[in-house]
Amino acid sequence: MTDLARTVRELGSPVVVVVGDAMLDRYLFGETSRISPEAPIPVVRVLRDEERAGGAASVAMNARALGARVRMVGYQGTDAAGSSLRRLLEVAGIDTSAIVAVPGRPTTQKTRVVAEGRSHRNRQQVVRVDHEDTTDYPADAEAHLMAAYEKVLAGADAVIVSDYAKGVLSPRVTRFVIDRARDVGVPVLVDPKGSDYARYRGATIVTPNRPETAQATGIEPRDRESTFAAGRRLLELTGVEAAVVTLDKDGIAIVTRAGQEEIVPTTPREVYDVTGAGDVVIATLGVALGDKLPLSCAVHLANVAAGVEVSKVGAVPVTRDEILEALGETQPASNRVVPLATLVEDLAEVRRSGRSVVFTNGCFDVLHAGHVRYLAAARREGDVLVVGLNSDASVRRLKGEGRPVNGQDDRAEVLAALASVNYVVVFDDDTPLETIRSVQPDVLVKGEDWRDKGVVGREVVEARGGRVVLAPLVPGRSTTSIVEKIRKQGN
Numbered sequence: 409m410t411d412l413a414r415t416v417r418e419l420g421s422p423v424v425v426v427v428g429d430a431m432l433d434r435y436l437f438g439e440t441s442r443i444s445p446e447a448p449i450p451v452v453r454v455l456r457d458e459e460r461a462g463g464a465a466s467v468a469m470n471a472r473a474l475g476a477r478v479r480m481v482g483y484q485g486t487d488a489a490g491s492s493l494r495r496l497l498e499v500a501g502i503d504t505s506a507i508v509a510v511p512g513r514p515t516t517q518k519t520r521v522v523a524e525g526r527s528h529r530n531r532q533q534v535v536r537v538d539h540e541d542t543t544d545y546p547a548d549a550e551a552h553l554m555a556a557y558e559k560v561l562a563g564a565d566a567v568i569v570s571d572y573a574k575g576v577l578s579p580r581v582t583r584f585v586i587d588r589a590r591d592v593g594v595p596v597l598v599d600p601k602g603s604d605y606a607r608y609r610g611a612t613i614v615t616p617n618r619p620e621t622a623q624a625t626g627i628e629p630r631d632r633e634s635t636f637a638a639g640r641r642l643l644e645l646t647g648v649e650a651a652v653v654t655l656d657k658d659g660i661a662i663v664t665r666a667g668q669e670e671i672v673p674t675t676p677r678e679v680y681d682v683t684g685a686g687d688v689v690i691a692t693l694g695v696a697l698g699d700k701l702p703l704s705c706a707v708h709l710a711n712v713a714a715g716v717e718v719s720k721v722g723a724v725p726v727t728r729d730e731i732l733e734a735l736g737e738t739q740p741a742s743n744r745v746v747p748l749a750t751l752v753e754d755l756a757e758v759r760r761s762g763r764s765v766v767f768t769n770g771c772f773d774v775l776h777a778g779h780v781r782y783l784a785a786a787r788r789e790g791d792v793l794v795v796g797l798n799s800d801a802s803v804r805r806l807k808g809e810g811r812p813v814n815g816q817d818d819r820a821e822v823l824a825a826l827a828s829v830n831y832v833v834v835f836d837d838d839t840p841l842e843t844i845r846s847v848q849p850d851v852l853v854k855g856e857d858w859r860d861k862g863v864v865g866r867e868v869v870e871a872r873g874g875r876v877v878l879a880p881l882v883p884g885r886s887t888t889s890i891v892e893k894i895r896k897q898g899n
Contacts, residue, residue, distance in 0.1 A: 412735060424478050424691075428599075429576045430480060432462060433459070433517075434518070436520070438521070462518060466687045470692070471691040485512075514539050521537075542573065544578060567597070569582065586611050613693065643663065689713070693707065745820045745831075790850055795829055853878075858878065
């Protein structure tokens with residue numbers, strides 16, 4: 409086990425206070441096949457919609473997914489979007505007592521219309537519609553917010569200031585948040601906005617990206633020399649102990665008042681979407697520093713977490729298990745084979761973190777290359793793949809005497825050892841219908857040979873806005889043909 413993997417496994421549950429512009433992100437997913445006769449724009453037929461916590465609320469969700477006890481501080485409107493946002497946070501186990509409702513002010517909401525193809529990786533954002541009011545909040549709302557912050561600051565291990573310039577972090581509120589945290593010795597991490605970084609003076613760490621750093625310092629971080637020069641300038645502007653500059657594909661730079669200058673390189677990964685990477689970085693730093701880890705260790709951890717995030721579609725929280733997987737420390741296969749009741753409990757946590765569930769099923773008697781490619785394709789349709797496995801008795805009823813060749817325990821263990829598979833659950837019925845009803849997947853995958861047979865569970869999945877995907881099969885690969893070949897050779 410690597411030192412970083414051991415750090416992840418031993419990470420505690422610090423109390424992290426997140427202050428900033430909480431938003432509701434709404435996604436409308438659909439398909440498009442024609443251009444509108446009214447204007448030269450695509451017509452998207454909406455198939456399903458999702459709501460996610462965005463902005464500073466996304467930071468809070470990420471810190472929670474990493475195991476922190478999170479307290480959210482911000483504003484919401486007295487509207488449906490505000491109620492939805494609060495519900496998302498509370499379902500995830502985040503303390504919302506310091507979210508102040510402001511009558512007459514809309515909850516910041518971003519609605520994205522997304523056209524998608526066969527794979528959830530093949531998506532194109534068509535338009536984004538913003539509902540927001542970025543003017544100053546009234547003085548009484550600010551007073552209420554600061555009082556609420558002071559209450560949740562008690563017992564905190566770290567404060568994250570997530571500034572999206574939507575009005576929450578006025579100069580008065582920002583100064584109050586930083587000063588009160590300093591008074592009680594709690595580190596303050598700032599994800600900044602704009603060019604006036606002097607208003608963050610007194611914080612512990614600032615985490616701008618490359619363009620934000622250039623805007624604030626007048627120095628574009630192009631190489632090591634210019635990056636470190638920009639970092640030193642950030643220290644002068646803010647008086648912070650360290651500047652942590654995210655450099656997208658080039659990694660993360662650390663420049664400290666104590667003289668440390670380091671660039672932590674990224675691990676090459678396939679990039680699908682950079683949305684939310686900055687939220688993941690500051691959330692991971694906040695959790696790590698709140699747990700009293702050294703800054704260099706916290707940055708290395710955040711760098712791995714950001715790499716996981718950009719391989720996802722949209723802003724989806726990163727979990728400890730996903731970081732361990734990225735570090736090559738995968739969960740033992742035996743722990744992935746679970747009874748249905750345990751699976752349902754685990755999937756509840758998966759959904760609270762904003763990840764999607766894919767389900768497929770089969771006998772998987774003699775595992776071959778066709779199975780491996782099929783399961784890899786299924787995993788690409790979402791974040792967590794659940795494989796329903798026919799029990800021995802079920803296989804015998806379906807395939808006849810002499811099958812299965814391998815018992816269910818062996819079949820389950822081999823399946824669970826595949827990198828694409830997150831969970832294996834054994835079912836005894838002739839079909840997986842009841843299992844699908846319990847799992848409630850977002851995506852149901854079957855082989856394309858089921859196109860005319862009727863996919864079991866389709867109605868269950870589509871009733872909740874999910875998708876059914878028919879995955880391509882590898883020609884000439886089947887357990888039946890392998891078994892027949894062995895029998896012929898035996899004769």
